[in-house]
Amino acid sequence: MxxxxxxxxxxxxxxxxxxxxxxxxxxxxxxxxxxxxxxxxxxxxxxxxxxxxxxxxxxxxxxxxxxxxxxxxxxxxxxxxxxxxxxxxxxxxxxxKESSDDSIPEPKKTTKKEKSKQHSTQLFKPEQVLTTALSIDANDPLSGKHIVIDPGHGGKDPGAIGVSHIKEKKLTLAAAEKVAKKLQDKGATITITRKDDTYISLKKRVQKSAAHETDAFISLHYNAFQNPSVGGISTYYKSGDNSKELARSIQHSLMDTINLSNRGAKQADYHVLRENNDTAVLIELGFITNPKEVEKIQSDTYRKKVANSIADGLQQYFDE
Ligand SMILES: [Zn+2]
CATH class of the missing domain: 2.30.30.40 (SH3 Domains)
Known part of the structure; x- marks a missing residue:
């Protein structure tokens, strides 16, 4: 949340x-x-x-x-x-102090070639980059797109605490890994804002998006509420650009495959959206305070559906 x-x-x-x-x-x-x-x-x-x-x-x-x-x-x-x-x-x-591994160099002018090199090195080991480079196919639906995946919270910031003390930060990381893998399989280059249980400031998350030619920034969260019967999925977008279209496309795609209530695509003023110059959305992937929902959203099946839906939503958005 x-x-x-x-x-x-x-x-x-x-x-x-x-x-x-x-x-x-x-x-x-x-x-x-x-x-x-x-x-x-x-x-x-x-x-x-x-x-x-x-x-x-x-x-x-x-x-x-x-x-x-x-x-x-x-x-x-x-x-x-x-x-x-x-x-x-x-x-x-x-x-x-934050982990120095995640420090971001000052934004500097780079050539396209250097940029695509940076993209590939963010998430995967060199040998994996090589395999990916060899298998690049212009027909891959997300080929040429750079996507930033942002698992919400981390480290000293647990995010929302749900049923059985489940922490939001753990679920966002697990979902982000699945989503990143799926998008990479579809040809996208990926930056993930955190790869482990580390605290990353909101400002730094936005800087990571700005450090590349980012086509879409996707922040992943889980929701919480006092009333345990409240549930569902929502996607938020920043005002002023085509983030709204992306949010609608992803929300639509999620609701096509996931049987949870549709809380809609809405504009919101969250830091990672407001301060972001790239197309940016934030998805709340269900309520960890809802006992029925929490069981479902912790499953691998659910994460796979989320990953597929986000990939489809992005694809439809880029095709339009
Ligand atoms: Zn959150």
Missing amino acids: IRKQLITIVIGSLLTLFIFIPVTHADSGQTYLVQTEVLEVKNTPAQNAEVMGQLVRGDKITIFQEKFDWVQTYYNGQEAWVASQYLTPVKNDTSQ
Whole structure:
């Protein structure tokens, strides 16, 4: 689940003006120190929210986003909020450094040849690239297309926590591997934003898309909701380009093969879409808080259907 850029309306008591305050997402988690004796951890950013636990002076927490005077962290693997006024930032904290393997070079001008070389080396070992290069066929439906697959969350960010403590980050990675393989079989070159359980900031995910001539950026997520009966698949797109057509094509293709409710293709303001200059969509592949659905979406059969549907959706989109 991607935390929505909720827009909250505050009515100023004197001016009765409507002020729109968006949630600000931190691009990467920052470490803060608790500066009060006891700090309550809440399940939502509100004074009257349910208390999940307590922090004490000297505790360190990692912050992922801010909303009014509240900051979001994780507490026992669950999304949690604490009042920001009792926190101070910790400087030079090396434990928060991302894995250097995933560092992105500054975008530089490259020739087409260099670019296609970069594409091939992102996901596969040299010997595999060779095999692929030999088997390139202009008739492959996705030949010449470069697709970025983005498994949501990872590392210290588990994403949503579902039934039986299943973590979204694990499912997105498993799905991404299947999708990447399928698209590669159809002739596409692939970049995957993370290959293991590593934390990658939203900003870096977008940079990975910008570092290539990307034809489509596809972020994979799973949804969560308090009501366990809520379920279904949705695809989100950024505004302003043909991402909408791609989202509709993929959503249509998913609903053709998967027997879950259709929550539609919708515009959304998520960071990886909004800040992306490439065609970009984000797919929520079912609810991990729905016990019936979670059983299904963890299966290999389901992932294969997802991979096939995304490939078909892309193909139809490029054909039009
Ligand atoms: Zn998510």
